[in-house]
Amino acid sequence: MANIDPLESQISADLLVVGGGTAGMTSAIETAETGKKAILIEKLPSLGGRVVTIYQYFPKLCPPTCGVEINLRRIRSNPNIRVLTLAEVESISGTPGDFEVKIKLSPRYVNEKCTCCGDCEKVCELERDNDLNYGLNKTKAIYLPHLMAYPPRYVIDPEFVKDESMKKVVEACPYDAIELDMEPVTITAKVGGIVWATGWKPYDATKIENLGFGKIKNVVTNVIMERLAADNGPTEGKIVRPSDQKEVTSVGFVQCAGSRDENHLPYCSAICCMASMKEATYVRAQYPDAEVHIFYIDIRSPGRLEDFYVKMQEDEKFHFHRGKVAKITENPENGNVILEAENTLTGEIIKTEVDMAVLATGMVPNTVDDAPPLDTPLDDFGFIAPDTTNGIVGAGVAARPYDVSATVQDATGAALKALNIGTRR
Numbered sequence: 167m168a169n170i171d172p173l174e175s176q177i178s179a180d181l182l183v184v185g186g187g188t189a190g191m192t193s194a195i196e197t198a199e200t201g202k203k204a205i206l207i208e209k210l211p212s213l214g215g216r217v218v219t220i221y222q223y224f225p226k227l228c229p230p231t232c233g234v235e236i237n238l239r240r241i242r243s244n245p246n247i248r249v250l251t252l253a254e255v256e257s258i259s260g261t262p263g264d265f266e267v268k269i270k271l272s273p274r275y276v277n278e279k280c281t282c283c284g285d286c287e288k289v290c291e292l293e294r295d296n297d298l299n300y301g302l303n304k305t306k307a308i309y310l311p312h313l314m315a316y317p318p319r320y321v322i323d324p325e326f327v328k329d330e331s332m333k334k335v336v337e338a339c340p341y342d343a344i345e346l347d348m349e350p351v352t353i354t355a356k357v358g359g360i361v362w363a364t365g366w367k368p369y370d371a372t373k374i375e376n377l378g379f380g381k382i383k384n385v386v387t388n389v390i391m392e393r394l395a396a397d398n399g400p401t402e403g404k405i406v407r408p409s410d411q412k413e414v415t416s417v418g419f420v421q422c423a424g425s426r427d428e429n430h431l432p433y434c435s436a437i438c439c440m441a442s443m444k445e446a447t448y449v450r451a452q453y454p455d456a457e458v459h460i461f462y463i464d465i466r467s468p469g470r471l472e473d474f475y476v477k478m479q480e481d482e483k484f485h486f487h488r489g490k491v492a493k494i495t496e497n498p499e500n501g502n503v504i505l506e507a508e509n510t511l512t513g514e515i516i517k518t519e520v521d522m523a524v525l526a527t528g529m530v531p532n533t534v535d536d537a538p539p540l541d542t543p544l545d546d547f548g549f550i551a552p553d554t555t556n557g558i559v560g561a562g563v564a565a566r567p568y569d570v571s572a573t574v575q576d577a578t579g580a581a582l583k584a585l586n587i588g589t590r591r
């Protein structure tokens with residue numbers, strides 16, 4: 167059983183992995199399965215990363231729970247991995263092979279006696295925005311991050327911990343698992359190599375003013391669409407349009423929303439074409455008569471993913487329009503949205519009215535706002551550059567826009583590289 171809670175103030179391992187998403191879990195697991203020791207730190211209360219917010223994976227359309235569960239099983243059964251959640255790097259000193267890392271552990275306010283019985287949640291009167299659902303609904307102030315949360319343990323949002331009403335929550339716990347007076351601690355880790363796998367966030371769609379997100383209610387983004395389709399999402403899996411909860415009869419997908427655009431993200435995020443075609447299948451599965459319009463510059467479905475695109479083209483309810491959407495407006499009479507684009511094959515200006523539009527926004531590396539220490543070189547867009555002179559190796563979407571299977575490959579290579587750097591010098 168991997169050790170979750172640090173009892174010592176100093177720990178050591180061959181590799182430190184920062185970020186507990188697909189990339190970070192993979193780097194830690196691959197390291198541990200070669201017999202080396204890894205410390206995996208995640209700043210949120212649970213491992214999993216962004217994939218736990220995805221309803222189904224392309225191209226197989228299976229739930230992400232399968233992959234996450236396999237990784238968690240490998241972590242739980244390997245004593246070479248030490249997992250620290252609510253953990254962030256404060257500072258790094260030393261050199262490759264001999265790094266000293268200060269790690270800050272924020273309080274969870276719930277100890278290891280928690281059995282996830284949920285009695286605390288039932289009596290809690292305070293609510294917070296549910297970050298898993300991009301704030302579209304609420305959780306209680308004491309909450310389980312999601313059903314597959316690891317560690318499987320409740321957590322209290324620090325904003326509410328001092329509220330008088332939390333005393334009732336403490337009393338409701340039959341296991342004495344809630345400790346409102348927990349304090350942050352800083353521990354030291356001595357490690358040989360470091361993998362930085364801090365992943366991505368969605369591009370802020372409110373910046374793409376011509377596409378109306380944030381102003382027009384029935385314009386959503388691709389990450390929100392994943393949550394609308396998910397059973398544990400804000401609509402319990404029913405895809406309805408936000409303004410009036412109406413079932414949808416037509417949906418427009420806007421590719422390259424802010425991507426490949428010098429004013430926003432100049433690069434291609436590599437996954438948006440596949441993600442939209444996949445999300446279009448969510449719509450078609452719930453509404454067999456619904457029409458789907460996909461507006462694109464070019465469809466990027468490399469390698470075997472092309473089969474998925476070909477299959478989508480066979481569906482007569484899928485309409486592919488080659489042209490970038492220039493403007494989205496609202497029809498005030500019915501709340502529909504009107505997508506305006508030039509069809510670059512025919513030169514025709516087309517206006518398409520649909521119930522709801524989905525903006526395929528790209529992935530922004532978290533390293534843009536939260537750069538790795540030791541002057542780790544970043545490329546022009548904020549991804550970690552392949553230069554590993556300082557000993558820090560980027561993995562997953564922190565290093566490049568990748569889908570899950572490319573993330574796994576990249577993170578496996580990154581672990582090997584970081585271990586090699588850590589022992590060579």
Ligand SMILES: Cc1cc2nc3c(=O)[nH]c(=O)nc-3n(C[C@H](O)[C@H](O)[C@H](O)COP(=O)(O)OP(=O)(O)OC[C@H]3O[C@@H](n4cnc5c(N)ncnc54)[C@H](O)[C@@H]3O)c2cc1C
Pocket residue numbers: 184185186187188189190207208209210213214215216217220222223224225253254255363364365366367388389392437441444527528529532536561562563564568569570571573
């Ligand atoms: C709409 C959409 C749909 C998608 N659908 C699919 C799909 O169907 N199939 C597919 O293959 N791919 C899909 N993807 C891509 C997939 O989400 C990524 O490939 C995957 O999330 C990459 O994993 P990662 O570990 O690099 O990053 P993340 O999933 O972002 O994980 C990074 C982790 O690091 C943590 N972290 C961040 N900063 C710190 C810090 N300073 N300290 C400690 N921890 C930190 C984060 O909290 C997070 O847990 C989709 C992407 C989008 C946008």
